[in-house]
Amino acid sequence: TAVLRSAIATDSPVWLGYADPTGVAGDRRVEPLRLAGGHLTALDLRTEAIQSFALARITGVLPT
Numbered sequence: 001t002a003v004l005r006s007a008i009a010t011d012s013p014v015w016l017g018y019a020d021p022t023g024v025a026g027d028r029r030v031e032p033l034r035l036a037g038g039h040l041t042a043l044d045l046r047t048e049a050i051q052s053f054a055l056a057r058i059t060g061v062l063p064t
Contacts (some may be wrong), residue, residue, distance in 0.1 A: 001035060001055070003061045003062070003063060004032050004061055005035065006063075007031075007061075008032045008034065008035065012031075012063060012064070013029055013031045013045060013064045014029070014031075014032060014061050014062060014063055014064060015027055015028070015061070015062040015064055016028050016029070016040075016042070016053065016058060016061055017058065017059035017060035018057055018058055018059060019059055020057070021057075025059060028044055028045075028046060029044075029045045029046065029064060030043060030044050030045060030051075030053075031043040031045060035055075038054060038055050038056065039052045039053060039054055039055060040053045040055060040058065041053075
């Protein structure tokens with residue numbers, strides 16, 4: 001979560017590895033907005049929609 005907190009503080013996008021509810025892994029480029037209650041709220045830069053990601057399903061985070 002240190003990378004996510006840093007990205008929030010600096011308004012920087014990250015690559016997010018994420019497993020959906022069925023376990024299928026994928027990746028997204030997001031702009032993290034908030035960490036709270038076990039979830040990341042972020043702007044999905046592909047869809048331009050605000051989304052919530054369960055921290056337990058995040059498989060990796062890389063700064064862009």
